Amino acid sequence: MSHTEKKIANADQIRSLEEMFDAKIARDGKIEPKDWMPEKYRKTHIRQISQHAHSEIVGMLPEANWISRAPSLRRKVALLAKVQDEAGHGLYLYSACETLGISREELYEQLHSGKAKYSSIFNYPTLTWADMGAIGWLVDGAAIINQVPLCSTSFGPYARAMVRVCKEESFHQRQGYEIMMTLCNGTQEQKDMAQDALNRWWWPALMMLGPTDEQSTHTEQSMIWKLKRKTNDELRQQFIDQTVPQADIIGLNIPDSELKYNNETGHYDFGEIDWEEFWQVVKGHGMCNKERISARKKAWDNGEWVRDAAVAYAEKQAESQEAKQAV
Amino acid sequence: MKKNWPLWEVFVRSKNGLEHRHFGSLHAPDAEMALKNARDVYTRRNEGVSIWVVESINIKASNPDDNEEMFEPATDKAYRHPTFYDLPDDIEHM
Numbered sequence: 001m002s003h004t005e006k007k008i009a010n011a012d013q014i015r016s017l018e019e020m021f022d023a024k025i026a027r028d029g030k031i032e033p034k035d036w037m038p039e040k041y042r043k044t045h046i047r048q049i050s051q052h053a054h055s056e057i058v059g060m061l062p063e064a065n066w067i068s069r070a071p072s073l074r075r076k077v078a079l080l081a082k083v084q085d086e087a088g089h090g091l092y093l094y095s096a097c098e099t100l101g102i103s104r105e106e107l108y109e110q111l112h113s114g115k116a117k118y119s120s121i122f123n124y125p126t127l128t129w130a131d132m133g134a135i136g137w138l139v140d141g142a143a144i145i146n147q148v149p150l151c152s153t154s155f156g157p158y159a160r161a162m163v164r165v166c167k168e169e170s171f172h173q174r175q176g177y178e179i180m181m182t183l184c185n186g187t188q189e190q191k192d193m194a195q196d197a198l199n200r201w202w203w204p205a206l207m208m209l210g211p212t213d214e215q216s217t218h219t220e221q222s223m224i225w226k227l228k229r230k231t232n233d234e235l236r237q238q239f240i241d242q243t244v245p246q247a248d249i250i251g252l253n254i255p256d257s258e259l260k261y262n263n264e265t266g267h268y269d270f271g272e273i274d275w276e277e278f279w280q281v282v283k284g285h286g287m288c289n290k291e292r293i294s295a296r297k298k299a300w301d302n303g304e305w306v307r308d309a310a311v312a313y314a315e316k317q318a319e320s321q322e323a324k325q326a327v
Numbered sequence: 328m329k330k331n332w333p334l335w336e337v338f339v340r341s342k343n344g345l346e347h348r349h350f351g352s353l354h355a356p357d358a359e360m361a362l363k364n365a366r367d368v369y370t371r372r373n374e375g376v377s378i379w380v381v382e383s384i385n386i387k388a389s390n391p392d393d394n395e396e397m398f399e400p401a402t403d404k405a406y407r408h409p410t411f412y413d414l415p416d417d418i419e420h421m
Contacts, residue, residue: 035391084371091368095352098334104354105331161351168372307356311330314357 014038022224025154032156033099041225044218045155046100047116048227053093054111054118058292060086062126063135071129078175079132085172089165096157112297120278121208123286130183130190130197136176138198138205138243144169145239146209149229177246184250191251198247199255206270207278209236215275240268334383335361337368339375347379358382 018038024031031037060083067083070076094104110116121139126132147169150162183194210216210232222228230238240259247254258271280286332354338347350369355361361380370378389397405411414421 032391034388081371084367088368088371091353092351095334098352103331307332308330310356310360311332314360317357 025225028152029154030156030159031154040221042100044221044225044227045158046097046102049093049097049100049155049158050102050107050110051117051119053090053097053107054116055122056086056090056093057111058118058122058296059139060090061292061295062122062124062288063132065126066129066132069129070132075132075179082136082172082175085168089161089168092161092164093158096155096161099157108300112293112300114284114293117282119208120281120286121204122292123281123288124200124204125287127200128193128197130180130193131201133176133179133183133194134197134201136172136174137180137246138176138201139208140169140172140176141243142205142208142239144173145235150227152226152229154226177250180252181250184252194250195252198252202255203273203277204281206236206239206273207275209239211275211278212273237267240270244268332356335365335380336383336386337361337365338379338381339365339369340377341374342376347377350374352383355380 017036021031021036021038021041031041063079063083063086067076067079070079094107097107098104107116111118126135144166147162147166151159151166153159153162180194180198183190213219213231213233216232219228219231244254244259244261256271258269260269261267262269281289284290333356334352335355335358336352337350339350340347350365353361353364353368355364358380361382362378365378365380369375401407
């Protein structure tokens with residue numbers, strides 16, 4: 001066989017391996033870390049799982065801003081627990097990602113250098129206490145809609161991490177909605193604060209579900225690999241349909257003059273999303289992009305001596321253990 | 328100094344009577360810290376009554392590429408299963 005012939009034979013072999021691989025996923029078979037997988041599958045999963053992990057980690061920052069100023073002990077312990085869960089979710093996801101052969105340090109490096117993205121929603125500022133309510137209700141609400149289908153995604157470690165994440169997430173949304181409800185039952189000033197938070201978070205929450213299907217480049221492949229079970233537009237519609245009645249119940253107005261229930265489709269019609277804003281934030285020009293990454297880097301850099309001291313202590317302990325055994 | 332914390336695998340017993348099950352992994356400088364971190368990362372809601380941690384490099388794993396020679400010898404040994412054996416229809420408790 002000539003060199004070219006060998007190459008073609010090899011390419012054919014890979015194509016048939018890929019067909020078998022896709023067929024296995026179509027049968028609801030799971031892929032585990034040491035199984036053969038197409039390089040593109042590995043890369044796509046590293047990208048998506050790490051983005052997801054980074055979003056959990058960066059997502060702690062806007063809320064941490066309010067822990068010390070929570071209005072009661074009840075609110076404070078709940079917010080603390082929520083932020084701690086987010087750290088946990090980030091850790092589950094980082095370990096799932098590492099099974100694909102990338103190290104934790106590389107993952108952090110990609111976040112800190114800006115090479116890896118995280119959810120653009122966390123680049124908006126948290127101006128008032130009501131933002132804690134809006135984030136839990138809307139941002140976690142949208143996240144749940146995104147995440148539930150991932151519990152049955154094809155890559156085993158990702159699916160298992162998502163099962164755990166989804167179990168823990170529903171308290172996040174409920175505590176947020178309860179904050180909004182309490183504000184809406186309060187003084188006019190408190191109700192205005194809740195409305196203002198909804199006004200600011202509504203559109204970014206809709207953007208969180210990703211670009212429109214027309215604009216989305218990875219949808220088809222992601223559907224085959226079950227990284228996606230529904231398209232972005234379907235998820236967005238689901239989010240709107242379930243959230244609008246929740247706003248009505250507590251007497252808040254969705255800031256969209258074109259929002260209207262459509263009797264024919266059984267869904268809400270809604271106004272145009274400002275995608276220009278979305279892409280600006282994704283590209284790093286949001287209100288808090290720089291602040292978030294610099295806070296994250298500062299925490300990492302300032303923690304270095306602690307990590308080093310822990311290693312030094314562990315080594316010392318191991319040495320003295322060896323010395324004891326030698327005697 | 329720049330030395331990264333090694334990876335540990337975490338196994339949790341959900342309640343007495345059940346076996347420890349693999350829950351996930353984490354990084355920690357030593358076994359003691361791995362145990363403490365595992366408590367915080369994997370059992371924030373009473374998911375366990377006992378935790379094992381083992382440094383990942385100590386696990387020897389089989390390779391899925393070898394699955395044929397590893398596991399196939401078992402598939403053609405139907406006689407290891409009770410349904411392989413013929414019995415009269417009216418026999419009970421067997």
